[in-house]
Amino acid sequence: TQLLEQSPQFLSIQEGENLTVYCNSSSVFSSLQWYRQEPGEGPVLLVTVVTGGEVKKLKRLTFQFGDARKDSSLHITAAQPGDTGLYLCAGPMGGYQKVTFGTGTKLQVIP
Amino acid sequence: DTGVSQDPRHKITKRGQNVTFRCDPISEHNRLYWYRQTLGQGPEFLTYFQNEAQLEKSRLLSDRFSAERPKGSFSTLEIQRTEQGDSAMYLCASSLAAGSGANVLTFGAGSRLTVL
Numbered sequence: 001t002q003l004l005e006q007s008p009q010f011l012s013i014q015e016g017e018n019l020t021v022y023c024n025s026s027s028v029f030s031s032l033q034w035y036r037q038e039p040g041e042g043p044v045l046l047v048t049v050v051t052g053g054e055v056k057k058l059k060r061l062t063f064q065f066g067d068a069r070k071d072s073s074l075h076i077t078a079a080q081p082g083d084t085g086l087y088l089c090a091g092p093m094g095g096y097q098k099v100t101f102g103t104g105t106k107l108q109v110i111p
Numbered sequence: 112d113t114g115v116s117q118d119p120r121h122k123i124t125k126r127g128q129n130v131t132f133r134c135d136p137i138s139e140h141n142r143l144y145w146y147r148q149t150l151g152q153g154p155e156f157l158t159y160f161q162n163e164a165q166l167e168k169s170r171l172l173s174d175r176f177s178a179e180r181p182k183g184s185f186s187t188l189e190i191q192r193t194e195q196g197d198s199a200m201y202l203c204a205s206s207l208a209a210g211s212g213a214n215v216l217t218f219g220a221g222s223r224l225t226v227l
Contacts, residue, residue, distance in 0.1 A: 040220070044218070101153040101156075102153050
């Protein structure tokens, strides 16, 4: 059972379009993180959201943490080819706060 | 600090052979994670350490997999009697266990394993 489900699994869009990626769970998280991974490299942290309802912006990327802290979304405005990559949500779980990753969303932005 | 280092970056082996991967974390980080990742999927948790103590090992992991962090610094992941299904990217990450940077992972570039 995957604790963090992401949708969509794949997304191919034209440069300039907007998109939203979702991360959902039935569990409550103390925080959620978003990472981006490029081929042949490890994931790199984009942002951490901590407070229910929190919205964080990183240039053209907007991250939101659900009020109940069970879900999060990533919205990209005017996507560019450099946004291409695998987007991953992750959160700490369990007594030792083990970091668990979502299923991933592979984004391709076509010039 | 040069970040998290993994070695080797690529390993090709024949089925049945043993392989070992090494990870050198960020020196101030007391937590070290191992994940396995197949193409286009999210990293799958394998095991993690706090200092030299192994906190948890995935129940999906067979007894052929073992990891150590003997002095609380570098870690090794060994796979015995490799199978073709073990082919994947093996990722190492480190983090602090407490404070403002707690659970924020810094990853290495990974070790890609191909089992023929």
